[in-house]
């Protein structure tokens with residue numbers, strides 16, 4: 001009992017208090033869209049504005065995806081102007097960047113941009129190293145709300161945590177000095193133990209090389225993949241990192257994420273075509289439960305209906321946006337599992353506390369065959385005390401499947417095919433879809449909005465074991481809800497709502 005209440009008190013302190021950077025941003029993981037995964041360097045005003053129309057029309061802004069981020073390759077190929085200022089490529093951005101941010105702001109979006117803490121960006125345009133103040137001022141003048149700040153061409157200023165910290169801190173300070181409140185997303189791919197210092201100067205920090213559209217396939221370009229997947233000191237982080245590699249990398253320090261500062265698992269690949277539907281569901285749920293920033297990475301103007309029904313599941317997004325603001329952690333990893341086509345075989349159970357006392361559980365099978373997975377309540381509640389000491393272990397828990405009310409594919413097809421924004425809005429309304437602009441997730445969770453709680457599919461008795469058959473390359477995503485004991489005042493409510501003396 002004491003443990004439960006002290007944990008709740010800690011959670012309150014974190015939310016009411018401060019993250020180290022303390023700029024009031026990213027209290028829950030930021031959400032939005034970034035062009036890189038689908039378009040790379042093929043950027044333009046037209047791409048950004050047609051995409052923002054689409055995010056709005058599909059109800060995605062109102063599910064929380066409110067940052068529109070322009071990645072690398074927006075800059076003039078000739079570099080800085082005569083005053084040393086960055087300038088956009090006018091053939092791509094004929095009206096300049098301020099007009100884009102004005103347009104996005106008028107639609108209720110926030111505008112994200114990109115640079116690198118190097119002499120060049122990764123695509124070899126002018127970088128911001130040693131130009132931090134000038135460039136921060138440009139970003140502020142352009143109405144930028146977020147900066148993704150990469151680490152290519154760093155001129156050797158890397159290799160120890162303090163060297164990297166100071167290189168990135170220069171931009172963090174310059175952004176703050178502009179007086180505009182700009183969210184800073186560091187992207188140094190986990191180098192120099194960024195998970196130990198990123199929260200001091202930024203709102204999120206990338207923990208691996210770039211993701212690619214594969215669930216488990218190892219690739220040499222994702223450094224250390226073959227050698228030691230859990231190595232936090234992995235060098236040459238590179239690209240081509242699978243979903244499995246990324247979650248293995250973050251597992252030892254998943255608990256470092258706090259409101260205001262999050263481990264960034266990279267943009268989403270959902271809808272890009274390289275994974276199966278089940279793999280994309282697992283990818284999306286893991287990114288939500290592990291509190292990564294949730295940046296869509298696909299072409300939203302040409303999206304399979306199934307992808308739409310993954311990214312718009314409010315019961316999964318509610319894990320990401322839960323006010324408690326702590327990542328799920330891995331409570332179990334089994335490697336004695338049938339191998340898949342890449343020679344990979346492992347299963348994980350991730351678990352995490354939620355604000356209302358519920359417990360999220362993701363059981364994921366990275367192996368080659370369907371698996372009968374098991375995890376005890378004692379393991380699920382291990383953060384509250386090992387060896388079954390957690391008081392939670394003494395209660396029965398209802399098991400809710402958070403994919404149960406996924407939007408039907410036919411509804412998604414109608415929404416995607418609807419000829420006007422008004423018709424789309426009418427279809428979403430008819431489907432009773434969630435609108436977080438109307439009911440913020442914190443409120444929906446407090447009020448037990450059924451759209452956020454999936455469907456009850458079973459019960460685990462006190463001291464018992466949760467058993468699920470999990471398909472190969474798939475995840476089961478659950479919310480455990482405490483069942484009140486006979487005579488309890490708040491029937492069916494979560495553990496934190498029950499009078500203390502009844503625990």
Ligand SMILES: *[C@@H]1O[C@H](CO)[C@@H](O)[C@H](O)[C@H]1NC(C)=O
Nearest residue numbers: 058059062425428435437438
């Ligand atoms: C969501 O709710 C807001 C506020 O009521 C409203 O302006 C917006 O149009 C709604 N979104 C959709 C997609 O219906």
